[in-house]
Ligand code: C2O
C-alpha cells in the first residue's frame with residue numbers, strides 16, 4: 001500500500017515538471033484621455049487608444065491601461081515566456097511607430113463609463129474609473145498626471161496598420177514573474193504610443209469588444225513547481241508533496257518550498273546478512289546491492305545469527321552404502337554390528353563439516369538388505385565419543401528436561417533402535433525405555449516374517465527421539481521377497497532410496513535446533529541422503545525410488561518441476577496392487593512411498609527438479625513455510641532401465657470390517673501441562689497409561705479423531721494396517737459428531753500402511769490384524785516433537801486365549817469359556833467357527849500358562 005501511494009505521489013510531481021501555457025484575457029482595461037478637465041474615461045467602451053489625436057494642442061494624448069489576473073498560475077511557478085497581444089482596429093496614416101508597454105506602479109480602476117461613437121473623445125468618468133488625473137475617479141489621483149509607470153519600457157513593438165500586434169520580451173517575463181512571486185504588485189501595463197507629434201493615435205480593441213478574439217490577451221508559458229515541499233519517506237527517499245500527502249506516506253515533511261535535491265533525508269540502517277553468513281549494518285538498498293538479506297530497520301548484527309545461504313544442486317546425491325555383515329551375507333540371513341558414533345560429515349559443498357551422529361559411521365546409516373524369512377541379527381552399540389575419544393556423558397544438543405525421559409534421565413545420550421515397519425518381538429522392537437548409554441550395546445533379532453517393504457530404522461529413546469534422529473540416526477532396511485523379484489522392477493543402480501529430511505545450520509556448520517521443546521521444528525534446508533539439495537544424474541530409463549519422509553515435523557508434497565506424472569508402486573510396508581499414476585505425492589513424517597520415475601523420454605541434458613509444496617505446519621495456508629527445492633535430476637545420454645512396469649504388482653485383499661472384534665477411538669489434541677505449558681496427548685493419557693490390551697490373532701478398528709489443526713501421522717508398531725476411511729466431524733456441546741460421508745482412502749493409500757495421515761477435524765479409521773508377538777508396543781504420532789511430548793502411548797498384546805486380558809491363560813479364562821459354552825460368543829470363539837465348543841477349549845488348554 002505504501003509503495004503504491006508513493007508511486008502516485010511521484011507521478012504527480014513528475015507531470016508538473018512539464019511546461020504549462022495559459023492565455024488570459026485582460027481583467028481590466030481603460031484609456032486615459034488628456035483633456036481640460038482630466039476626468040474623461042471609457043471603462044466599458046469597446047476600444048482603447050494610444051498616441052495623439054490630430055488636435056494640435058497639448059491636450060491630445062491618449063494612453064491605454066491593461067491588466068491581467070495572474071492568480072491562476074500557481075505560486076512558485078517559473079515563467080519562461082510572456083506575450084501580450086492587442087488588436088489594432090484603426091491606425092493613422094502616418095506610418096509605423098513604436099508602441100511600448102510600461103509596468104504600472106499604482107493601482108487603477110475601470111468604472112462604468114462608456115464613450116459613444118468612435119470613443120476617441122472619451123466620456124465623463126464614472127466612480128472608480130481611471131482618468132488622466134485619477135487612478136480612481138474621483139477620490140484617488142495619480143502622483144503624476146497621465147499615470148504612474150516605469151520609465152523604461154518592458155517591451156516595444158512597431159505598429160503600422162490594422163492587425164494583431166504582439167509584445168514579448170525578457171522584461172515582460174520579469175514583470176509577470178515578479179507579480180506571481182508577489183515581489184511586485186500587479187497593476188498591469190500602460191500602453192504608450194508615439195506622443196512626439198499629433199495625429200499618431202491608434203485605436204485598439206478592449207476587453208469589452210464584441211469580437212472575443214480581438215480582446216487584449218496575455219499568453220504565459222510557465223513551469224509549475226511541485227506543490228508543497230520535500231517529504232522524507234521512512235526508507236530515506238524523498239518526494240515532493242504537500243504536508244498532508246507526506247503524512248499519508250508516513251513521511252516527515254520538510255516544509256513548503258523545500259526541495260528534495262537540497263534536503264538530506266535520514267536513511268534507516270539495520271543488520272544485513274551477507275551470503276557468507278557475515279553481518280554488516282547498512283541501509284536496505286546497500287544490503288540488496290551486496291546480495292544480502294536486510295533484517296529490518298534498527299536491527300543489529302549483535303542480535304542476529306545470519307544463516308549461510310547454500311546454493312542448491314551442487315553436490316551429487318549420496319547413496320547410502322549397503323551394510324556389511326560380520327557373518328552371513330547381505331540380502332540374506334546375516335549378523336551385523338552397527339555402532340553409533342559421533343563424527344564430522346560434509347553436508348554441502350560450502351558448509352564447514354557438520355558434527356553428526358550416524359549408524360555405521362555415516363549419516364544416514366547404511367542400508368540393511370534383508371530377505372523374507374531370513375532373520376537378521378544386529379548388535380546396536382552406543383559408541384558415542386567426543387573428539388577427545390571419551391564416551392559422551394552429555395547429549396550433543398540441548399535437552400529439554402520437561403520431557404518424559406529426560407525428566408529422570410537428564411541429558412544423557414541414551415539410544416535405542418527401532419525397526420519401523422518391522423513385525424518384531426517386543427524385546428527387539430526398540431522399546432523407548434530400553435535405552436543404552438555410551439559404552440553399552442544390545443543385540444536384536446529381526447525375524448523378517450512379512451512381505452517385502454521399505455522399512456527403516458531409527459532411534460526411539462524416550463523423550464529425546466527428535467534430537468537423536470536430528471543428529472542423524474536413521475537408515476533404510478529394505479526387505480525383499482521372491483514375488484517382488486519376479487516383477488523385474490528397476491534394480492541395482494536404478495533403485496535408489498531417498499531419505500528426505502530438513503535441517504538448519506549455524507554458519508560454522510553445526511546443526512541448529514532449539515533448546516526448548518517446540519510444537520514443531522522446521523529446518524530451512526532440505527537434505528536427501530545427508531546432502532543439502534543434491535543432484536542425481538540419471539540414465540534414460542525408469543528408476544525406483546524408495547522415498548522416506550525422515551523429517552521431524554515437516555510434511556512434503558512432492559512433484560516434478562515439469563509436472564510429469566510418476567507412479568507409486570508401494571506404500572509403507574509393501575507393494576500396491578497396481579501402479580498408481582500421480583502428479584504429486586504427500587508424505588508426512590515416518591511415511592514411505594515406493595515410486596517409479598521414468599526418464600526415458602527426456603533428451604540428454606534435461607534437468608528436472610523434485611519440488612515440495614507442503615506448507616509447514618501441514619496443512620496450512622498455501623506457500624506458508626514451504627522450502628520448495630528437494631533435489632534435481634539431470635538426464636544423461638545413456639540408456640537406462642526400459643522394461644515396462646507390470647500392471648499388476650501384488651494382490652491386495654481388504655480386511656473385512658466384520659472381522660473386527662473391537663473398535664477403539666483416540667482423540668488427538670493438546671492438554672494443559674505444568675512444565676511445558678501444554679502437552680500433545682492421545683485421549684489425554686500418557687505413555688505410562690496402558691489401557692489398550694489386544695488379544696493376538698484378533699482384528700480391531702482404530703479411529704484417530706484429530707481435534708487439532710495439524711495432520712498427525714499416526715504410527716503403530718508391530719502391525720501393518722489398512723486405511724478404512726476418513727470422515728469429517730464437528731464438535732457439538734464438546735462432543736465429536738461425525739458429519740458427512742465416510743470417504744475412502746486415496747488410491748495410493750490402498751495398501752499396507754504403518755503410518756497414516758490423520759487430518760484435522762477428521763476421523764481416520766484403520767483396521768489391523770494383531771499378529772505376532774506378545775508384549776508392549778508403541779503407537780504414536782510420528783511428528784517427533786509430538787512423539788517426545790507423549791503423543792506416544794503403548795498397547796499390550798496378550799494370547800488370544802487370555803480372555804480376561806490379565807496377561808496369562810489360566811483358570812479364570814477357562815471359566816469364561818465354559819460360561820459361553822455352546823454360544824456364538826465372539827470373545828470365547830477362539831477358532832472363529834461361530835460357536836464356543838470343544839475346539840476352542842483345546843486351544844485354551846494348549847495355551848495354558850496357569
Ligand atoms: Cu518410526 Cu515408533 O517409530
Ligand code: CU
Pocket residue numbers: 418419420421715716717
Ligand atoms: Cu515403528
Ligand code: CU
Pocket residue numbers: 680711712713781782783786787791
Ligand atoms: Cu502429532
